[in-house]
Amino acid sequence: MHLERLALDPSVGLAMPPQRLVDALSDVGVPVELVDEDEQFGPGDAVVSFGHRDSFLDADWVHCIRAGYDEFPVGVYDEAGTYLTNSTGIHGTTVGETVIGYLLVLARRLHVYRDAQHDHEWTRPRYHEPFTLKDERICVVGLGTLGRGVADRAAALGMDVVGVRRSGEPVDNVSQVFTPDRLHEAIEDARFVVLATPLTEETEGMIAAPELETMRDDAFLVNVARGPVVDEDDLIAALEDETIAGAAIDAFTEEPLPEDSPLWDFEEVVLTPHVSAATGKYHEDIAQLVGENVEHIAAGEELINRVV
Structure with a gap:
């Protein structure tokens, strides 16, 4: 050439x-x-x-x-x-830092305070709501460049990092690596489940009702992968039913996200317009x-x- x-x-x-x-x-x-x-x-x-x-x-x-x-x-x-x-x-640094931002926002309730600031309200959290990331388990699904960027930063904050990788081979700063056939086992004890996989035939719809029901009811889903990796209707249902605690989403099935999407209106959902690598x-x-x-x-x- x-x-x-x-x-x-x-x-x-x-x-x-x-x-x-x-x-x-x-x-x-x-x-x-x-x-x-x-x-x-x-x-x-x-x-x-x-x-x-x-x-x-x-x-x-x-x-x-x-x-x-x-x-x-x-x-x-x-x-x-x-x-x-x-x-x-x-994209390991940009996406990794963005994900840590999501985790801190949700754990330290910063999204609630920002909403209250917009409304000129002096709002304090209920006693049980704020928590720290230290010692919380995070499961990173997909341990390529994006996933490793997340894992390294989460480990630096003292989180218990596990992950899912097709090969199952060990990864630095990840205490246990599961293969995709053990996805439910990987996510069932995690406070945060972070999706960092490419979109393929195998990963499309990877997170749907069965997976969301497997997650803890105080867990948060984070998607910096591709929208179709998550069944969006099932996610909305899980949020409505409080099957999970909330989510941070950067990638959607349809972009821009339609104005009538219910995802806009959940207090415990942080939305960004596919800019995690910006x-x-x-x-x-x-x-x-x-x-x-x-x-x-x-x-x-x-x-x-x-x-x-």
């Missing part, structure tokens, strides 16, 4: 100011160009994009600026002979990853984070 152009699709604007990424890629040794959504591609072209367009299949290489690539038709890329890479491996330096992270792959191509080496 010989690269002649690095084209930035306008969809990168969903994650960052496109010009910031252009500037950060200025020294990669290949011309960088902002293109329109109707741009056509051919041999020698590489595309950096948030989402898929059919026209990308005529390029030599497409880089997805997200870790999740479920909307990209992987089989079609394979048939077209177009390389596809993703941005896994760079950072003002994201363009730098993506530029470094893309730049490394440009170097790999020039050297005839394997692409980093190659999907197909």
